[in-house]
Amino acid sequence: xxxxxxxxxxxxxxxxxxxxxxxxxxxxxxxxxxxxxxxxxxxxxxxxxxxxxxxxxxxxxxxxxxxxxxxxxxxxxxxxxxxxxxxxxxxxxxxxxxxxxxxxxxxxxxxxxxxxxxxxxxxxxxxxxxxxxxxxxxxxxxxxxxxxxxxxxxxxxxxxxxxxxxxxxxxxxxxxxxxxxxxxxxxxxxxxxxxxxxxxxxxxxxxxxxxxxxxxxxxxxxxxxxxxxxxxxxxxxxxxxxxxxxxxxxxxxxxxxxxxxxxxxxxxxxxxxxxxxxxxxxxxxxxxxxxxxxxxxxxxxxxxxxxxxxxxxxxxxxxxxxxx
Numbered sequence: 606x607x608x609x610x611x612x613x614x615x616x617x618x619x620x621x622x623x624x625x626x627x628x629x630x631x632x633x634x635x636x637x638x639x640x641x642x643x644x645x646x647x648x649x650x651x652x653x654x655x656x657x658x659x660x661x662x663x664x665x666x667x668x669x670x671x672x673x674x675x676x677x678x679x680x681x682x683x684x685x686x687x688x689x690x691x692x693x694x695x696x697x698x699x700x701x702x703x704x705x706x707x708x709x710x711x712x713x714x715x716x717x718x719x720x721x722x723x724x725x726x727x728x729x730x731x732x733x734x735x736x737x738x739x740x741x742x743x744x745x746x747x748x749x750x751x752x753x754x755x756x757x758x759x760x761x762x763x764x765x766x767x768x769x770x771x772x773x774x775x776x777x778x779x780x781x782x783x784x785x786x787x788x789x790x791x792x793x794x795x796x797x798x799x800x801x802x803x804x805x806x807x808x809x810x811x812x813x814x815x816x817x818x819x820x821x822x823x824x825x826x827x828x829x830x831x832x833x834x835x836x837x838x839x840x841x842x843x844x845x846x847x848x849x850x851x852x853x854x855x856x857x858x859x860x861x862x863x864x865x866x867x868x869x870x871x872x873x874x875x876x877x878x879x880x881x882x883x884x885x886x887x888x889x890x891x892x893x894x895x896x897x898x899x900x901x902x903x904x905x906x907x908x909x910x911x912x913x914x915x916x917x918x919x920x921x922x923x924x925x926x927x928x929x
Contacts, residue, residue: 654691654845655838656717658708658792660784663823664724665696671831672838677714683707685714691845692838693717701744701767701787708791718845719800720792721837725808725826726765726782729775733813736830737763737780738837739803744786745769751789754799754885754917758840760833765805775811797884800848804837806830848884855879855888857895865902875902878909887916 659665665686668674674686674694683706687693693715697707708720731737738760742751745768764779766772767786775781785803792801806826809815827834858879867875882891890912899905 654717655693655719655721655841656708656711656715656792657692657694657838658704658711658720658722658784658788659694659696660699660704660724661823662696663820664827665694666824667827667831668694668723668834671835681710681714683710685711687715691842697784700769700783701746701785703787704784705787705791708788708795712795716795718796718848719841720788720796720802721841722785722788722792722803723827723834724782724784724805725823726780726805727772727775727809727815728763728780728807729810730778731763731780731807731810733807733810734826734829735761735807736833737761737765737805737807739763739765739780739785739805741765742767742785742789742803743779744790747786749786749790751786751793751798753789753802756802756840758836760804760836765803771815773815780805780807797848797881799881799884800841800844802837802841804830804834844884847886855883855891857891861895861905865899865905867902871902871906874906875909878906878913881913882909885913885916887913890916 657668659668662684669686672688672692672694674688674692677685677687677693683698684696685693686695693711695707695711697703704722711717726737728735728737738756738758739753740755740762741764742753743764743766744750745766764777765785766777766779766781767783768781769783772781782805785805789798789801789803806829808822808826809818854876858876861875862872879891882888891909894905894908894912897908899908
């Protein structure tokens with residue numbers, strides 16, 4: 606959610622922040638017009654393939670409708686929605702801390718393999734309505750930066766700065782929001798960072814400042830990026846299916862354990878590295894590296910880490926071709 610929308614979010618009366626103030630949903634799968642269908646999700650998949658995170662209900666409305674999400678019952682601290690196929694959504698409220706808390710809450714209710722934060726944001730240069738897949742996130746309060754992994758999708762990208770107060774200067778050629786840094790930090794502690802992404806739609810800029818913005822436009826701005834959002838969700842569903850092997854390990858893992866001596870700490874680190882190769886669809890690269898001889902386990906680990914780092918820097922993580 607854009608930092609510049611703090612005031613309109615606080616003033617909105619049609620969209621309540623407290624779950625207790627929401628219109629009571631129908632318990633039937635097909636709810637009456639204007640209501641969100643609800644479910645106790647007892648028959649749903651225990652784990653989600655993709656978890657969506659938004660700051661406010663206005664940002665959630667189109668997503669709920671497009672994907673046919675029902676409200677999870679019983680209600681709790683954060684409103685949650687989902688379907689029977691593994692897609693879930695949480696509405697967190699404004700701010701990085703709320704976003705992080707919402708991620709942790711949804712993870713407890715329905716663990717996710719992949720995470721996507723969607724919302725509107727201010728921008729120093731981009732036109733209103735532009736959709737951006739975020740490549741770099743900077744937390745202005747701490748200076749910490751996060752780099753979401755490249756996807757290979759042909760979507761416009763950009764940088765983002767998460768701020769704690771409304772940004773009215775638009776000083777940098779970047780998007781401004783209040784949640785992404787908190788979201789990314791929390792979600793990347795739960796799953797590999799390669800499966801955590803942020804997508805923002807520009808709602809205001811120097812030529813169209815917050816003073817001219819109307820909250821009713823949030824839904825239409827999200828709606829105009831339907832194709833891109835469906836592409837992202839589809840990509841994450843596919844990526845999650847591959848990542849379902851996270852709890853399993855490739856044959857190379859056992860092979861390497863037999864070749865080299867590993868401490869308990871290094872054994873755990875090797876498992877994590879092997880799983881990253883699987884998550885990034887780099888099985889062939891792992892097989893090539895495992896077939897080579899190294900002086901010791903440390904040298905092997907260094908080679909695996911260098912291969913992953915090189916693939917991420919070059920944006921070739923999905924090519925599945927051995928490096929030359």
